[in-house]
Amino acid sequence: MTIQFAAVRSAPAEAGARPMVAFEAVTKRFGSGDDENQFTALDGIDLTIARGAITGIIGRSGAGKSTLIRLVNGLEKATSGRVVVDGVEVGELGETGLRDLRRQVGMIFQHFNLLSSRTAFDNVALPLEIAGMDRQKIRDRVGPLLELVGLGDKSGRYPAELSGGQKQRIGIARALATEPKLLLSDEATSALDPETTQSILDLLKQINAELGLTVLLITHEMEVVKTIASDVAVIDRGKIVEAGRTFDVFTGAKHETTRALLSAALGTKLPEWLRPNLKPEPSAGDRIVVRLIFFGTTAFQPLTGRLVTELGADVNILAGSIEEIAGEPYGSLVVAYPSDPDVLERANRFYAETGLATEVLGYVA
Amino acid sequence: MSLEMLVNLLTKSLGQTLQMVAIAGLIGSLIGLPIGVFLATSGKGELFPAPVTNRVMGLIINAARSTPFIILVVAIIPFTRLVTGTSIGTNAAIVPLTIATVPFFARLVEASIREIDKGLIEAARAMGATPVQIVFKVLLAEARPGITLAFTMTIVSLIGYSAMVGAVGGGGLGDLGIRYGYQRFMPEVMLAVVAVLILLVQLVQSAGDALARRFDKRNRKT
Numbered sequence: 001m002t003i004q005f006a007a008v009r010s011a012p013a014e015a016g017a018r019p020m021v022a023f024e025a026v027t028k029r030f031g032s033g034d035d036e037n038q039f040t041a042l043d044g045i046d047l048t049i050a051r052g053a054i055t056g057i058i059g060r061s062g063a064g065k066s067t068l069i070r071l072v073n074g075l076e077k078a079t080s081g082r083v084v085v086d087g088v089e090v091g092e093l094g095e096t097g098l099r100d101l102r103r104q105v106g107m108i109f110q111h112f113n114l115l116s117s118r119t120a121f122d123n124v125a126l127p128l129e130i131a132g133m134d135r136q137k138i139r140d141r142v143g144p145l146l147e148l149v150g151l152g153d154k155s156g157r158y159p160a161e162l163s164g165g166q167k168q169r170i171g172i173a174r175a176l177a178t179e180p181k182l183l184l185s186d187e188a189t190s191a192l193d194p195e196t197t198q199s200i201l202d203l204l205k206q207i208n209a210e211l212g213l214t215v216l217l218i219t220h221e222m223e224v225v226k227t228i229a230s231d232v233a234v235i236d237r238g239k240i241v242e243a244g245r246t247f248d249v250f251t252g253a254k255h256e257t258t259r260a261l262l263s264a265a266l267g268t269k270l271p272e273w274l275r276p277n278l279k280p281e282p283s284a285g286d287r288i289v290v291r292l293i294f295f296g297t298t299a300f301q302p303l304t305g306r307l308v309t310e311l312g313a314d315v316n317i318l319a320g321s322i323e324e325i326a327g328e329p330y331g332s333l334v335v336a337y338p339s340d341p342d343v344l345e346r347a348n349r350f351y352a353e354t355g356l357a358t359e360v361l362g363y364v365a
Numbered sequence: 366m367s368l369e370m371l372v373n374l375l376t377k378s379l380g381q382t383l384q385m386v387a388i389a390g391l392i393g394s395l396i397g398l399p400i401g402v403f404l405a406t407s408g409k410g411e412l413f414p415a416p417v418t419n420r421v422m423g424l425i426i427n428a429a430r431s432t433p434f435i436i437l438v439v440a441i442i443p444f445t446r447l448v449t450g451t452s453i454g455t456n457a458a459i460v461p462l463t464i465a466t467v468p469f470f471a472r473l474v475e476a477s478i479r480e481i482d483k484g485l486i487e488a489a490r491a492m493g494a495t496p497v498q499i500v501f502k503v504l505l506a507e508a509r510p511g512i513t514l515a516f517t518m519t520i521v522s523l524i525g526y527s528a529m530v531g532a533v534g535g536g537g538l539g540d541l542g543i544r545y546g547y548q549r550f551m552p553e554v555m556l557a558v559v560a561v562l563i564l565l566v567q568l569v570q571s572a573g574d575a576l577a578r579r580f581d582k583r584n585r586k587t
Contacts, residue, residue, distance in 0.1 A: 073491055075490060075491060095495075098493075099493035099495065101493075102490070102491055102492060103492070107488070109488060111484055113482070113484040113488035115503065115507060116582050117507050117582055118506070126489075126502065130492050130494045130498050160584060174492075178493075184491075
């Protein structure tokens with residue numbers, strides 16, 4: 001049998017018309033009583049999650065991302081504001097409505113949360129048993145799911161007999177069992193090594209492409225967002241500080257939190273020795289330190305070589321990297337050259353002419 | 366005392382002990398199990414939030430557990446008579462044994478359930494499970510090894526308790542040891558009783574451990 005999913009079944013013409021998830025002025029406070037005991041986890045969140053896309057929400061631990069994702073399937077309730085999932089307002093659902101919604105929204109977890117007492121097969125079958133499906137139908141459904149996640153031969157194994165990556169694959173199969181239209185991923189790769197992380201991300205990407213499933217993931221790893229998310233929102237202290245297409249947000253990062261998270265993943269962090277030596281203002285004979293950012297068309301041109309020729313001065317490279325963000329190349333190069341007015345003028349002319357994005361980081365002696 | 370007499374006495378007493386322990390253990394655990402589940406799931410913000418009832422239940426259980434068993438036996442004689450029609454004999458002894466089992470087993474069940482990773486409950490909720498489904502499909506299933514060990518401990522304690530019900534004519538191995546071994550100065554009877562009890566406890570514990578190991582899939586190696 002083939003696996004069909006709600007998102008695929010719905011008319012394609014409708015796709016993109018209304019967001020899969022919409023947060024409207026959502027606030028979540030924990031604790032009750034006077035203000036002192038209250039903790040504001042989310043503060044006026046406005047955000048939409050596009051249908052059929054993979055959207056990443058990134059932030060440091062404690063930023064509120066776990067709370068945010070749990071509002072979508074009603075594991076947490078918003079203090080104020082609206083959370084709308086595919087046209088249905090979560091806050092207005094009763095217990096029964098909430099259970100129906102949860103069967104349409106799969107979820108995977110950092111620590112997998114598989115039942116140790118059940119085999120891989122029975123773990124995947126659990127949501128179907130809960131939904132009251134009969135044994136025969138469950139059997140027909142679980143087999144193909146295990147095949148889909150590449151564990152067709154591990155059906156009778158217990159979680160303790162599987163590796164971390166395999167456990168997460170079982171978690172994914174279980175989340176897909178009720179044919180959801182939305183998959184929530186709560187730090188699903190944070191407990192895995194880089195190689196396994198990559199294979200799980202590939203699987204999520206494949207599921208998104210083949211089944212048309214909308215994926216909403218939260219993570220603290222830029223690497224994850226960079227690899228699979230087409231859209232991203234950056235959350236910091238309960239507020240969305242930046243959101244948009246992943247490539248745009250990454251290349252034009254404005255907020256300090258985004259930059260900090262990015263610098264680790266994109267290799268744009270300055271070398272240790274350089275930072276204490278950077279001065280905000282130049283003195284005579286100092287060299288200017290500039291970050292050059294290549295993306296889009298500039299990423300494909302031999303600009304570094306031309307820079308040296310155009311400046312007519314020695315240029316030294318202090319740091320640099322070339323990455324791929326949401327499938328597009330992105331390079332960052334930190335260079336230093338003399339801060340003579342002549343050289344600076346030639347440099348600025350060159351940047352303007354080529355469309356190279358730059359950022360002056362400071363001056364060194 | 367002849368060997369034949371000793372064997373006859375031992376067999377009869379062992380039968381009484383087994384009868385008391387089996388019936389009290391079974392009924393007491395059947396009552397204790399749901400109470401244990403309730404204790405573990407009715408705290409604030411849990412599956413069946415009822416913090417007040419939870420506190421009251423906890424207090425009653427603590428009170429029952431801190432009452433010395435021999436006092437419990439005597440204190441509930443009117444109740445025992447109501448249930449069995451008599452206050453002496455093996456059947457009468459089963460009543461206080463059952464009542465002592467309930468809070469003991471309930472606390473052990475509570476502890477086994479509280480040990481389960483909260484993430485599993487969250488995962489089940491995210492699948493759209495009802496609280497009752499979570500109890501049966503997640504909590505009881507995952508706690509099965511722990512509950513098996515809890516039941517084993519309960520039976521072992523019951524064997525100990527059952528030695529005290531000689532006070533109300535309950536009979537059993539403990540009673541035999543006291544009456545013959547102690548009061549009639551027959552150390553060989555006392556010795557035989559102790560040996561049989563040790564054997565019995567060993568048997569119960571080994572069987573319980575083996576069963577719990579079979580249920581426990583957490584430490585399987587690939």
